[in-house]
Amino acid sequence: xxxxxxxxxxxDAARSLNFIxxxxxxxxxxxxxxxxxxxxxxxxxxCRTPSKPGDASHSISRAGKPRVRTRFxxxxxxxxxxxxAKSICLNHGLARRYDGVFNLRFDDTNPxxxxxxxxxxxxxxxxxxxxxxxxxxxxxxxGLYFASDYFRQMYDFAVELxxxxxxxxxxxxxEEVSRRRGTPQIPxxxxxxxxxxxxxxxxxxxxxxxxxxxxxxxLRAKIDLASPNxxxxxxxxxxxxxxxHHNTGGDWCIYPMYDWAHGLEDSLEEITHSICTLExxxxxxxxDWFINAINEGRTDDGSGPWGRKIHHPQQIEFAKFRPNxxxxxxxxxxxxxxxxxxxxxxxxxxxxxxxxRRRGCTPEALRKLMEDxxxxxxxxxxxxxxxxxxxxxxxxxxxxxxxAVLRPLKVVIENWPEGKVDQLDYVINPEDLERSGESAKRxxxxxxxxxxxxxxxxxxxxxxxxxxxxxxEVRLRWAYIIRCTGVTKDASGAITxxxxxxxxxxxxxDIPLGPDGKPIRKVxxxxxxxxxxxxxxxxxxxxxxxxxxEEPGSATxxxxxxxxxxxxxxxxxxxxxxxxxxxxxxxxRGEGDRFQFERLGYxxxxxxSSPGKLVLNRTVTxxxxxxxxxxxx
RNA sequence: UGGGGAUUGGUGUAACGGUAGCACAGCUGACUCUGGAUCAGUUAGUCUAGGUUCGAAUCCUAGAUCCCCAGCCA
Numbered sequence: 048x049x050x051x052x053x054x055x056x057x058x059d060a061a062r063s064l065n066f067i068x069x070x071x072x073x074x075x076x077x078x079x080x081x082x083x084x085x086x087x088x089x090x091x092x093x094c095r096t097p098s099k100p101g102d103a104s105h106s107i108s109r110a111g112k113p114r115v116r117t118r119f120x121x122x123x124x125x126x127x128x129x130x131x132a133k134s135i136c137l138n139h140g141l142a143r144r145y146d147g148v149f150n151l152r153f154d155d156t157n158p159x160x161x162x163x164x165x166x167x168x169x170x171x172x173x174x175x176x177x178x179x180x181x182x183x184x185x186x187x188x189x190g191l192y193f194a195s196d197y198f199r200q201m202y203d204f205a206v207e208l209x210x211x212x213x214x215x216x217x218x219x220x221x222e223e224v225s226r227r228r229g230t231p232q233i234p235x236x237x238x239x240x241x242x243x244x245x246x247x248x249x250x251x252x253x254x255x256x257x258x259x260x261x262x263x264x265x266l267r268a269k270i271d272l273a274s275p276n277x278x279x280x281x282x283x284x285x286x287x288x289x290x291x292h293h294n295t296g297g298d299w300c301i302y303p304m305y306d307w308a309h310g311l312e313d314s315l316e317e318i319t320h321s322i323c324t325l326e327x328x329x330x331x332x333x334x335d336w337f338i339n340a341i342n343e344g345r346t347d348d349g350s351g352p353w354g355r356k357i358h359h360p361q362q363i364e365f366a367k368f369r370p371n372x373x374x375x376x377x378x379x380x381x382x383x384x385x386x387x388x389x390x391x392x393x394x395x396x397x398x399x400x401x402x403x404r405r406r407g408c409t410p411e412a413l414r415k416l417m418e419d420x421x422x423x424x425x426x427x428x429x430x431x432x433x434x435x436x437x438x439x440x441x442x443x444x445x446x447x448x449x450x451a452v453l454r455p456l457k458v459v460i461e462n463w464p465e466g467k468v469d470q471l472d473y474v475i476n477p478e479d480l481e482r483s484g485e486s487a488k489r490x491x492x493x494x495x496x497x498x499x500x501x502x503x504x505x506x507x508x509x510x511x512x513x514x515x516x517x518x519x520e521v522r523l524r525w526a527y528i529i530r531c532t533g534v535t536k537d538a539s540g541a542i543t544x545x546x547x548x549x550x551x552x553x554x555x556x557d558i559p560l561g562p563d564g565k566p567i568r569k570v571x572x573x574x575x576x577x578x579x580x581x582x583x584x585x586x587x588x589x590x591x592x593x594x595x596x597e598e599p600g601s602a603t604x605x606x607x608x609x610x611x612x613x614x615x616x617x618x619x620x621x622x623x624x625x626x627x628x629x630x631x632x633x634x635x636r637g638e639g640d641r642f643q644f645e646r647l648g649y650x651x652x653x654x655x656s657s658p659g660k661l662v663l664n665r666t667v668t669x670x671x672x673x674x675x676x677x678x679x680x
Numbered sequence: 681u682g683g684g685g686a687u688u689g690g691u692g693u694a695a696c697g698g699u700a701g702c703a704c705a706g707c708u709g710a711c712u713c714u715g716g717a718u719c720a721g722u723u724a725g726u727c728u729a730g731g732u733u734c735g736a737a738u739c740c741u742a743g744a745u746c747c748c749c750a751g752c753c754a
Contacts, residue, residue: 063694063702122754157753221752228750231682235750265752275683277750286752305754329684329749364685366747377754419703421693423686426747430691433704443717478717513715522713556713573713645714673715 065422067137067363071145071320074361075113080319083109092197092315094190096181107146107186115147116189116319119178120154120312123165123293125377126392126399127172129413129434133368136417138322139178139187148189150316151180155195156308158292166293168392171637172400176410194312195294201303201311202255204341205266205284207353209247213340214284215240216250217267224265228280234273235280254287257300261287268307270336278333282306310334313360321362325424328364335359366426368417370434371597373398374606388610389593395653395664396593396614406590407641407651407666409445412437428597435667442641442649442666447475450491450524450575451622451644453587455498457544457579460529463495468578472555473525476643489625493526496579498621500646503574504545506534511676513572515545522573524645528553575645583627585661588653589616622661630663632656641666 064072074080117138121127127135142149151173155161170191179185208214217239219227229235251266253259266285274280284307289300303311313321338359349355374380375398383389383397392399395406403413416437420429473491475482499515508516515521520530529547537543552559556573558566591614600606622644632639632652639652648668655662 065693069696120754124754154754160753219752224752225750230750262752277683280750283752288752302752304752309754325685326748327754332684366686419692421703423693425686425693427692430705433692436704439716448714474713477714511715524713558713570713572715575714643714643716646716647714669714669716671715676715 062418066424067141067320067322067365067422068144070361070363071115071141074319075115075145078113080114080116082111083114085110091317092192092200094192096183096188096191105182105184105186105188109146109148112146114317114319115141115145116150116317117141117147117322118150118152118189118192118313118316118318119173119180120152120194120309121169122154122157122160123162123169124157124160125165125381126168126401128375128377128380128397128399129370129403130368130375130398131172132176132400132413133417133420133422134322134324135173135176135178136414137365137422141320141322142187142189147187147319149178149180149187150189150192150318151178152192152312152316153194153294154305154309154312155193155292155294156303156305158288158290158302161293163293168401172404175404175637176400176413189316192312192316193294194308195292197308197312197315198295198299198303200315201308202301204311205303205307206248206251208268208284208340209244209251209266211340211343212244212269214247214266214268215242216247216254216264217281217283218264221262224283228277229272231275237267237272237281240267240269240272240281251285254285254301255299257289259287261289263287266301268333268337268340270333276329276332278306278330279336282333306330306333307337310337310360310362311357314338314358317358318360321360323362323364324367325364325426327362331362331364334362364424365422366424368420368429369427370398370429370431372431372592372594372599374594374599379606388607395588396590398593401637404637405639405654406664407442407639407649408434408438409441409641412441415441431592438649438667439669442643444478445476446641446643446649447479448473448477448643448645449623449626450577451585451587451620451626451647451650452498452500452575452577452582453589453618453620453647454501455621456501456504456542458497458499458529458547458576459544460495460497460547460549461532462548465495467494468581469493469554471526491525491623491625492578492581493523494578494580497523497576498579498582499523499545499574499576504531504542506542509677514574515547515572520570522553522556522570523576524573525556526554526576527551527556528558528570575647577621577623579621581624582621583624583661585620585622585627585663587618587620587650587663587665589618589665590614591616620663622663627661630661639664643669 119135119138139149179188180191182188227236265283267281267283270279270281272280283304285301285303288302342356344353345351345356347356384392389397393401393405395402416434470490471493472488475487503514505516515531517531520528522528527549529549531547533546534542535544561567593614594609595611596609599609630640630652632654641651643649649666650663653662653664
C-alpha cells in the first residue's frame, strides 16, 4: 500500500488470488468495465480533493488499461476499527494491484448519528493505514467524496421513480409499517401503494419542503410486498428528519435510506466493484432493482425519454474481520467510551485504528496481518496473536533497542569502585542491517549500583533457570559477567538487594578466549539492567486484553460481563537515560517513537507525555518461552 | 417454519475432475550476548450418507451444522 517502487514491486504476486481478485481478473479479461481513457481517472461527481495529480511522481499511466475503481465507504458515526482496516486494505489493495483508483467516500445519510469529529478521525486513520485517496499524494488515489454531495441527484432519481410508478409516498407510521410487515409466508400490506403518481409527487415535494413532521410519511419503492426477501417488501427510500447535517447543514429535512443511497453513490462514482460485507448479500437484489428501475426508459446514448443509462456496479460480499477477545460493533465501542470503561476511542486497549496507532502498532503490521488472513466468504474468528505476531515481526526489524527495568531489584557490585562510571558500547538494533560500524552503536552508563528485574533473580532457583541466583554467574547485556555472592534482607525477610562481584576481563559482555581460541567458560543467561544513578523514571502502561473471553457475552448474553478488570496496569519504571532524552511523541503524525526494551517487549511514547513526564505504552511483549517452560513445572 | 450465504489440520487460507499445499500456532533440534530473532525438521485436515466417474475437497442427490434477513440504522 506504500508506493509501488519502494518495496517489492509485486508483493502480492506469490500468493494465490483470492476470490475477489479472480472476479476482477475475469472482468479485466472480458473487458466488462471498459478501459481507462487518456484523460485519467477524474470522475464526474463532486470531489473534495483535486482531481488531477499535483505531482507527476504521484501518477501512473492508466490509459488503455482495464478500469478498476474501488472505494471505502464509512459512515462517520464512530471511529474506524480493525475490521475496517481489512476493507481499506482490500479495496486499496485492489486499486493498487490493478492500476485502478481508490475513493474514500463518507456514507453520511443519517444526520442523527454522524459528526464532524468522526469524519476527521476517519480521514486521519485511512491516511495512516496507507489508503491514500488524495490524488496529489498517491498514485492510486481517486479522491474524497461525500454521499451528502449527491442528495440533489438522488432526489431527482427518486422523483423519476415516482413518475415511472415505481415509488410512492406512504403515510404509515414506523410502528404500522412494522406491524404490517408480514411473515415469510404472509405478505406485507400498505394502503397507499396505489396512490396516484401526482399525489405522491405532491407529498414528496412537501416532505422535502419541510411541511410535514418527522415520521409522518416516507417514500417507498413499489416492489413486491410478498417477497420472501424482506428487503424487497416496498423498502423505505426517504424519511423525514429535521436535523442539522454536518455537511449539508439545514438544506435538507428528508434523508435517503442507506439501501436507496448506497448503490447510487457507487454508480455516480463509477465504482466497478462494490465490495461490502456478507450481511448485505440479501440487499443486492434491491440495489440491482433500483439501478434497473432508473435505467428503464434510459438508453446508452441518452436518446430515450429519461436520458442516458447510469453505471451499474457489481456488488461483491466478503466475510468481516472478526477478532477474538474483543467487541467490534460501533455501538458497543461507543458504550465503552461513554461509560468510561476506557479513556476514549483511542484508549490503547480498544480495537480501533486510532488505539492501535497509539499503542504502537505500525501500519505495515496491520497491512501484513490483513494480507495473512486473506479474503473469503467464510465467517471465521481471527486469533489476535496474529496481530501481535505481525507487530513483533515489523518492530523486530525496525525498533531501536534499549533497556528498562519494570520491577526493580537493587544490585550492588561489591568490587566496583564507588563513584566510577563506565560508558559501554550498546548495539542499537542487531537486526537492522542498514546500521553498521559506529552508527550502529551508542553508549550506556554502568556503575556500582544497578537495577535488574525482580524476575531475573531467584534465591532458590529451579532447574533450567539461567538467570541470577546465589553463586551463579550471569551476563549483564553488553556489560560484564557478574556472580551473585549473597543477598541483603530486611526485618521481614524480604530481599532488599543482591550482592555481586564483576569480572573485569568480561567488559562488553565478552568472555575471554582461551589458547584454543574458544571462550574459556560459558554463561547461560543474559539479563538487562540499568545504572541506578543514571536511570530515568517513566510511567509505563501495560495492557492486557480488554475481555476475558474469546466471544464477549457468549456465556451470559451480556458482553460487559466479560470485561477484564485488570486490562491495564501502570508501573513506575527505570529506563535507559538515552531513551528519556531522545524519545518523543510526534503530534503531527499522531505517533510516538517506538523501541524495544530488551527481553520485555516493544514500547512507544504515549501522547500523555510532557517534557517532565515520560509515559510509555507497551505495544506487545516479546515471546516468552521461559514463561511456558516455568508453567510446565 | 420463507429467503440468502457458508462448511478443508488447533487457527486462517489454497487446490476450479488428476500428488490435499501454504501461513500462523504446536512439537523437536541447531544456533545465539535478548529464554527474543534466525535456521532445519515435524505433528495434524476435506461436515455426514449415498451416487456419477478410471479418478471427487471439487459434479449430482439427500441430510447436518453455523451465519444473515421482518429499523423511518448502516
